[in-house]
Amino acid sequence: MSENSDPLGRPTIEVRIRELGQLFNSLDPSPFAERDLDEDAEAYIVSWAREVDTGTPFRIVVHLPAKETENAHQRGLESAIGNYFAYRAGMLERDHDLVRVGRRSLAIGIAVLAVCVGLSQLLRTTLPQSAIGQLVAEGIVIFGWVANWRPAEIFLYDIWAVRRRVGLYRRLASASIELKSF
Secondary structure (H helix, E strand, O other): OOOOEOOOOOEEEEEEOOOHHHOEOOOOOOOHHHOOEOHHHHHHHHHHHHHHOOOOOOEEEEEEOHHHHHHHHHHOHHHHHHHHHHHHHHHHHHOOHHHHHHHHHHHHHHHHHHHHHHHHHHHHHHOOOOHHHHHHHHHHHHHHHHOOHHHHHHHHHHHHHHHHHHHHHHHHHOOEEEEEEO
């Protein structure tokens, strides 16, 4: 990997392979242009993309043996990489699991908080002068607020991390792909 940028200022990710099969999941029966990237290849490209990310489009340079370069052109390696990252971005956008978990957690958290506030008020009215009663009442309210920790974390932080990843995948999908022989 190189942190160089091209003359247009695009961050460049360089990948060196011996054969085309190293980039793609060998178990995927899909046509070449629709194949999944190998997990290690995806992790490598994404980790370097995060490291050199400037918010601009990327340039990916794939170095491979001369005999593989022609094969890569014929099989459409350039579009296959773009298709994969576009697919991954689309999958993340359609994955509403995090939002569903957040909503469910929020509903549970609010219900727990309401019950805890009610119990706390009950304790305060039945034991108004008891220090232990006041302590337990306060603890119950704190527990109610803690029950809302996960929904707050999901809606304040986790969703933005997913959105950043979608943006990164979109820019990788639109990256210019260059094949260079060695």
